[in-house]
Amino acid sequence: MEKKKDSSSPLTDKAIFELLSRFKEIQLEDVDLEIKELELWIQPMARALAPPRRALPPTKPAKPTEILKTEFAPPIRQYSGGVCEVRLGAKKAEGGSRGTSLVIGGEKAPPLHRFEGTMPHEPLVALDVFDMPIPLAAPVKAHFKDVLQDPVAWAKLCVDKFGADMITIHLISTDPSIKNTPAKEAAKLVENILQAVDVPIVIGGSGAPEKDAEILEKTAEVAAGERVMLNSANLDMDFKRVAQAAKKYGQVVLSWTQLDINNQKKLNRELLDILPREQIVIDPTTAALGYGLEYTFSIMERIRLAALLGDQDLQMPLASGTTNSWAAREAWMKTPEWGPRELRGPLWETITSLILFMAGCDFFMMMHPAAVKTLKDTLRALSGGGKAPPDEIAKWVTMKV
Amino acid sequence: MPEKFGPLDIYALLPKTNCGKCAEKSCMAFATRLIERSVTAEQCPPMLEEKHKKSMEKLRDLLRPPIKEMTVGTGERVAKIGGKLVMYRHELTYQNPTAIAVDVTDEMPDDELLKRVKAIESYSFTRIGEDLRLDMIAVRSTSSDPAKFGKTVRIIVENSKMPLILCSFEPNVLEAGLVEAKGRRPLIYAAKKDNWKEVADLALMYSCPVAVFAPNDLQLLQSIASTMMRYGVEDLVLDPGTSVETGLMDTLDNFTMARQAAFVKGDRALGFPIVGVPLAVWSKKEDPPEITAWSEACLASMLLTRYADVLIIHALEPWTLLPIITLRQNIYTDPRKPTAVEAGLKTYGQVDENSPVLMTSNFSLTFYTVANDIESNKINCYLIVVDTEGLSIQSAVAGRKLTAEKVAEAIKKTGIEGKVKHKKIVIPQFAARLRGDLEDMSGWEVLVGPQDSSGIPQFLQQYWQKKA
Numbered sequence: 001m002e003k004k005k006d007s008s009s010p011l012t013d014k015a016i017f018e019l020l021s022r023f024k025e026i027q028l029e030d031v032d033l034e035i036k037e038l039e040l041w042i043q044p045m046a047r048a049l050a051p052p053r054r055a056l057p058p059t060k061p062a063k064p065t066e067i068l069k070t071e072f073a074p075p076i077r078q079y080s081g082g083v084c085e086v087r088l089g090a091k092k093a094e095g096g097s098r099g100t101s102l103v104i105g106g107e108k109a110p111p112l113h114r115f116e117g118t119m120p121h122e123p124l125v126a127l128d129v130f131d132m133p134i135p136l137a138a139p140v141k142a143h144f145k146d147v148l149q150d151p152v153a154w155a156k157l158c159v160d161k162f163g164a165d166m167i168t169i170h171l172i173s174t175d176p177s178i179k180n181t182p183a184k185e186a187a188k189l190v191e192n193i194l195q196a197v198d199v200p201i202v203i204g205g206s207g208a209p210e211k212d213a214e215i216l217e218k219t220a221e222v223a224a225g226e227r228v229m230l231n232s233a234n235l236d237m238d239f240k241r242v243a244q245a246a247k248k249y250g251q252v253v254l255s256w257t258q259l260d261i262n263n264q265k266k267l268n269r270e271l272l273d274i275l276p277r278e279q280i281v282i283d284p285t286t287a288a289l290g291y292g293l294e295y296t297f298s299i300m301e302r303i304r305l306a307a308l309l310g311d312q313d314l315q316m317p318l319a320s321g322t323t324n325s326w327a328a329r330e331a332w333m334k335t336p337e338w339g340p341r342e343l344r345g346p347l348w349e350t351i352t353s354l355i356l357f358m359a360g361c362d363f364f365m366m367m368h369p370a371a372v373k374t375l376k377d378t379l380r381a382l383s384g385g386g387k388a389p390p391d392e393i394a395k396w397v398t399m400k401v
Numbered sequence: 402m403p404e405k406f407g408p409l410d411i412y413a414l415l416p417k418t419n420c421g422k423c424a425e426k427s428c429m430a431f432a433t434r435l436i437e438r439s440v441t442a443e444q445c446p447p448m449l450e451e452k453h454k455k456s457m458e459k460l461r462d463l464l465r466p467p468i469k470e471m472t473v474g475t476g477e478r479v480a481k482i483g484g485k486l487v488m489y490r491h492e493l494t495y496q497n498p499t500a501i502a503v504d505v506t507d508e509m510p511d512d513e514l515l516k517r518v519k520a521i522e523s524y525s526f527t528r529i530g531e532d533l534r535l536d537m538i539a540v541r542s543t544s545s546d547p548a549k550f551g552k553t554v555r556i557i558v559e560n561s562k563m564p565l566i567l568c569s570f571e572p573n574v575l576e577a578g579l580v581e582a583k584g585r586r587p588l589i590y591a592a593k594k595d596n597w598k599e600v601a602d603l604a605l606m607y608s609c610p611v612a613v614f615a616p617n618d619l620q621l622l623q624s625i626a627s628t629m630m631r632y633g634v635e636d637l638v639l640d641p642g643t644s645v646e647t648g649l650m651d652t653l654d655n656f657t658m659a660r661q662a663a664f665v666k667g668d669r670a671l672g673f674p675i676v677g678v679p680l681a682v683w684s685k686k687e688d689p690p691e692i693t694a695w696s697e698a699c700l701a702s703m704l705l706t707r708y709a710d711v712l713i714i715h716a717l718e719p720w721t722l723l724p725i726i727t728l729r730q731n732i733y734t735d736p737r738k739p740t741a742v743e744a745g746l747k748t749y750g751q752v753d754e755n756s757p758v759l760m761t762s763n764f765s766l767t768f769y770t771v772a773n774d775i776e777s778n779k780i781n782c783y784l785i786v787v788d789t790e791g792l793s794i795q796s797a798v799a800g801r802k803l804t805a806e807k808v809a810e811a812i813k814k815t816g817i818e819g820k821v822k823h824k825k826i827v828i829p830q831f832a833a834r835l836r837g838d839l840e841d842m843s844g845w846e847v848l849v850g851p852q853d854s855s856g857i858p859q860f861l862q863q864y865w866q867k868k869a
Contacts, residue, residue, distance in 0.1 A: 067597065068628045070670065072620040075662040112707070113661075114654045135852075177834040207799035236801045258792050258800060259740060285796065289724060290528070292766045292793075294731040295740060297706075298491040305489070327795065329853050330723055339720025347695055351702045351724045358706050374699060378649075386647025393616035393642040393681070397568050397590075398543050400506075401683045401715055 074115040081310035082108040083362075084277045086252060086317050088124070088166065088227055089200025095225035095250065099198030102165060104281070104362040105317035110304060111360040112382070122379050123357060125364045125372050126166035126202050127158035128323055131181070131189055132173040137332035139345035140367050151189060152196045159197045162369040163376065168202035168231065169193050174215050175206035183218035190219045194226060202229040202254070202365065209237035220245040231365075232256035232283060235267050243274040254319060256283040259295050261302055265313040277316055281363060286320040288328040289352045296320070297359045304360035317362035325352035326367060346370040354378060406463060408432040414456045414463070416447045435464060438486060438493065467663045467672050468710070470497065471610050471636040473537065473588045474564020478522075480536045482638070482710045483674035488664040491736045498733040499705050501725065502537035502566050502713045504680055507553035508544050514553065518561050520717055526726060529769055533726040539590070539680075539713045540578065542569035547577035554581040566590050566612075566713065572599035579607045588612060588711075590676075591640060597625050601632045609636075612676055616642030617651050619658055619671075626670040638711065639671065643678040645685070645700065652677075653707055660708040674710030677701075683715050694721045701725050706732060741791030742768045746815035750781035754822040757782045757865045759850070759857070760808060761829060762789035762797055774854040780861065783820065787811045794831040805838030812843050827860070 085106040090096025102124055109117030133148040143162075147154040151169060158164040171186045173179040190203060203219045205212030216230045220242075230246055232254040233239035246253045255271055257263040264284055271280050284299045300318050307315040326332055331348035334341055349371035353364050357375070366372050411432035418428065423445045425431040434440045442448060442464060448457050470484030484496040503521045505514055518538060526533045538557060542550040550569065557565065558581055565587035567578040575589055589607075591614035592600035604611040611634060615622035619641060626637055641655035656675055663672040679701040682693055694716035701712050705728060714725075744763045749772075761771045763786050775782060787807055789797035797803035812818065812826065824845045828835065830852040840847050851860050 062631075063633065064628050064631050065598070066628075067594070067621075067624050068631060070620070070624045070627050072623045072662075074619075074658055075665045075668070077661075077665060112650075112653045113657055114650060115658050175834075177837075209801055234800065258796055287766070287793070290727040290731065291770070292731075292740070292764075293728070294490070294734055294736070297732070298489075298736050301489060302491050327793075329855055330727065333853070333855065337719060338723055339718055343691060343695065344720040344723065347698060347720065348724055350695075350699060351728065354699055354703055355706050355728065358703060374695070378699065381646045382650045382653075384647040385650065387651065388617065388642075388644035388648030390616035390618070390642065392684075393644055393648075394570070394593075394614070395684055396643075396678055396681045396713075397541055397570065398545065399684055400508075400543055401504075401680075 076116050079109060079116075079308040081308050081312075081315060082106070083304070083307050083315050083317055085121070086278055086281055088229060088252060090225055090227040090250070094227070096227060097194065097198070098200050098226060100165075100200065101227070102200055107304070107360070108308070110308065111358060119383070121362070122383055123362045123364060124165040125366055125376060126168045127162060127164035127369075127372065128170060128365060128367050129154045129158060129167050129193075130170045130172055131186070132179065134172065136367075137326045137341075137345055138334075139332070139342045140326065142342075143369055152192050155193050155197050155201075159199050162372060164199065164372065166200045166202060167193070167197060168204050168365050170204040170206075171215055171219070172204075172206045174211055175208045176211055177208070178206065180211075183214050186215050187218045187222040191222050194223060200227065200229075202231050204231040209234075213238040213241045216242045217245040220249045220251050223251065224249040227251060229254055229281065233267070233271060235263060239267065239270065240274065243271050246279055247275055252279045252281060254281050254283050255316070256285070258285045259287070259292070259299060260284075261299055261306075264299075264303065265311075268313045268316070272313070277312075280316045281319045282314070282316050283319045283321065286322055286324045286352070286356065288325040288331070289348055289355070290328050290330055293352060293355060297355055300356060300359035300361055318356075318360055319363035320353070320356045320361045320365065322349060322353045322356070322364045322371075323367040325349040346374075350374045406436075408436055410463065411435050411460065414460045415445065416453060418447065420447065422446045466496070467667070468660075469636070469673050471638075471674070473500070473566070473586060473610060473711075474562075475584065475586050476562050478536075478562045478564060479586075480564045485660075485708075485710070488660060488708075490732060494735045494737075495733050497710070498729050499709055500536035500564075500711045501701075501729070502539040502711060503535055503717060504539045504541050504568075504713060504715050505553070505557070506541045506543045507546070507549045509553075511556060514556060515560060517717070518557055518563070522561050522563050524717070524722065526723065528727060528730060529773065531730060533730060535722075537564045537566055537588075537711070539566040539568055542567075542571070542574045542578075545569065545571055545574055547571075547574045550574045551577035551581050554578040558582050558585060564588070566711075570596060570614075572596055572603060575600065576603055579603060579609065583607065586610070588638060590614070592625060592629060594621060594625065597629060598632075601629050601634050604629075604634045604636075605632075610638060611636070612638040612640050614640040614642070616640075617644070617648075617655065619655055619662075622659070623662075623668070623670045626673065630670065637673045638676050639673050640676045640678070643681045643700075643704070645682050645696070649700070649703075653703070656704065656707050656709065675708055676711040676713065677704035677709035678713045679704060680713050680715045690716075694718050697721065698725055702728050705729055738765070739791070740765055741788075742786065744786045744788035744811070746817060747772070747784045747786060748782075749775045749784065750779060752781050752783060752820075754820065756821060757827060757861055758785065758817055758821060758823075758825065759783065759827045760785045760787060760811075760832075761854075762787060762792060762794050762803060764789060764791050764793045764797075767793050771854040771857075774857055778858040780858060782861075783817060785811050785815055785817065785826070794829045798832055798834065803832060803835070805835045805842050808832075808835060808839050809842040812845060825865075827857075827865075829854075 083105045089098035089101045106120040173181040229252045233242040234256045331345045346368040415428040468485035480500045568590040589611040591612040593614045662668040682696045698721040827850040836847045
């Protein structure tokens with residue numbers, strides 16, 4: 001891939017390079033930042049004379065002179081339910097051809113409540129691949145401009161270079177109002193992608209309800225036994241056809257509704273008539289930071305709590321189309337007073353993902369490599385179990401920045 | 402407070418006369434509204450009478466926020482923190498948005514200090530009609546020299562109305578600052594295991610709230626807080642310690658445990674606002690500042706979501722502040738706010754028969770964004786708000802909630818055809834695929850507008866004038 005960088009900007013080399021570490025190109029516009037040497041040293045504690053004290057107010061009786069002994073026990077609650085485990089991708093021994101087979105879900109306590117139970121599986125990240133060139137935000141396009149015409153190369157780039165656990169192939173050209181690519185052709189592309197990368201994959205439709213049922217059925221067939229995720233089954237289409245295909249060919253279905261917990265329950269119940277819970281993942285719709293993220297956050301939090309309290313309609317892992325964060329103008333718009341969009345954009349996607357992770361999300365469909373890296377680094381750090389010594393924690397008060 | 406109490410628990414304490422003086426039909430209705438926090442106990446006149454004194458005390462105790470509410474600072478920029486009534490956002494609107502403090506040090510040159518203070522004080526970003534600002538200045542004593550600290554606090558107090566957090570573990574340094582900030586009610590940071598008594602004395606002498614610091618040790622945090630309460634200090638703030646990277650799990654666990662102890666177990670010593678310190682990321686000296694600022698924004702966002710009532714940060718970069726304050730605005734909105742606004746025809750400015758006709762969805766966030774772009778650019782136009790069942794344009798098109806039929810129907814129903822003499826409608830780019838069918842069904846010419854409503858002014862200038 002061609003390196004395109006503005007050598008006059010120190011930001012290119014020092015900042016984003018560090019962040020992206022392994023992938024070293026980025027497009028920069030209108031960036032004029034200086035890297036200042038970050039200095040930090042801890043000044044030895046200097047004791048100086050205190051100003052004269054005032055008289056204390058009259059003392060009340062029985063003031064303690066020592067720290068009182070109190071009893072503390074972690075405030076643990078009991079959860080009668082739990083989230084099922086969903087396996088994505090099948091290896092040879094399991095009837096597929098994937099190099100990895102990954103599991104999400106399995107929680108028995110709320111997210112990041114380690115005192116009540118640990119998260120059994122680290123959430124996964126799938127990077128988006130499209131079957132035809134589409135308009136992308138400039139900070140995203142910078143990373144994919146050479147592969148926009150070639151979804152197979154695009155998929156390989158995501159896996160080999162950007163560390164994607166999985167990829168999503170979005171078959172948007174199948175939309176009758178776009179290119180109306182026939183199911184057979186779409187299925188061929190899916191086969192090619194399955195040959196090019198050995199990670200588990202997600203197969204996405206175009207959003208045209210009638211055509212999607214056909215596309216997902218056909219592609220589920222050519223990917224038989226691979227345990228792909230079909231994105232999606234929803235209430236506006238013949239979701240039973242998608243669920244039947246998943247059942248017949250051993251795939252997983254993404255149950256997608258739009259910010260409505262009652263609809264989510266309704267759709268899940270319908271799908272549960274056809275499929276076991278272990279073949280369903282919930283997507284309640286991701287709205288971007290600043291554009292309804294709080295709705296997604298609260299719906300995910302409610303779904304997860306309901307699952308833990310025993311609601312069997314909602315005891316599946318949660319997924320997010322985090323790429324939607326790029327719909328926020330704060331992410332992509334070239335507005336110098338908001339700071340460089342090369343940093344602002346991926347940070348917007350990163351924070352959207354982190355917040356939904358805290359609500360219980362298990363599966364992220366994302367776009368920008370730096371956002372993926374930050375999320376994965378954070379997940380790794382959180383499961384690392386390292387301890388910070390108390391003295392270290394206190395140092396911020398006196399440190400030099 | 403018990404974990405859950407219902408209207409019946411409240412009703413039992415009310416006069417049960419259904420006198421109607423509170424404007425509710427019955428005491429039971431009043432009890433329900435008390436639970437929803439849409440009225441206060443004082444709005445029941447009989448309860449203020451002597452004979453109900455005991456019940457009133459019980460009622461106030463029952464309704465007391467599990468997380469104590471307090472103020473930091475005075476005057477127009479006073480910050481209210483804590484006062485949380487629920488643990489989860491979906492239960493009821495979170496009270497008192499997380500106060501964001503930015504640091505300065507007592508070793509900064511005066512001009513640099515003043516410049517930073519002014520930058521913090523004047524920072525403002527307007528989003529969906531709300532002015533989003535920073536709330537406090539955290540003065541760190543990096544010198545540990547009382548004279549330097551006192552002078553720094555004096556300069557800030559003389560030049561700014563911002564609430565302060567005075568940061569040092571040395572009581573004599575803290576006192577030098579407190580003398581200069583007299584009457585300004587700064588937050589004292591912090592009392593810990595080996596200085597708690599001296600710091601508690603300062604808090605009492607200067608009538609200030611005080612933070613308790615017990616890194617990675619909730620037992621100790623609870624013990625010191627209990628001791629300080631017994632000592633007579635009423636307004637405490639808790640710092641369970643903010644660790645970065647591999648220690649982050651401890652931090653999140655501690656924040657969550659402290660909050661859950663207050664809500665589930667009714668633990669009063671842990672029923673205080675929590676302070677998080679994303680600034681701690683700056684201890685990693687090997688990274689370039691952009692990377693550290695990025696990490697700080699991520700950590701601030703996580704702690705803001707996980708119960709922090711106060712955050713102390715360092716970076717004043719627009720690209721890191723923007724997501725943090727936007728997230729705060731999001732998290733602190735009313736969870737019951739519907740996602741849909743009323744569909745129909747809206748008019749903006751002075752419209753006439755030549756005015757442009759635009760179209761959008763009735764998803765509240767889409768609608769307000771579009772309306773804001775129209776209003777702030779002073780565009781005279783009609784806007785047809787189509788009922789997409791509260792979905793954004795993109796989702797509604799995908800989910801068949803926004804179809805050519807629906808738009809054609811909206812054109813008919815709104816009566817726009819009688820208001821303008823042209824037959825041209827601008828639709829969002831995400832709805833571009835409706836164009837052909839819509840033209841056939843409505844007989845209107847369909848212009849595909851910009852993807853984002855910020856492009857409306859330019860679009861109209863370029864295409865509407867020419868075509869109209």
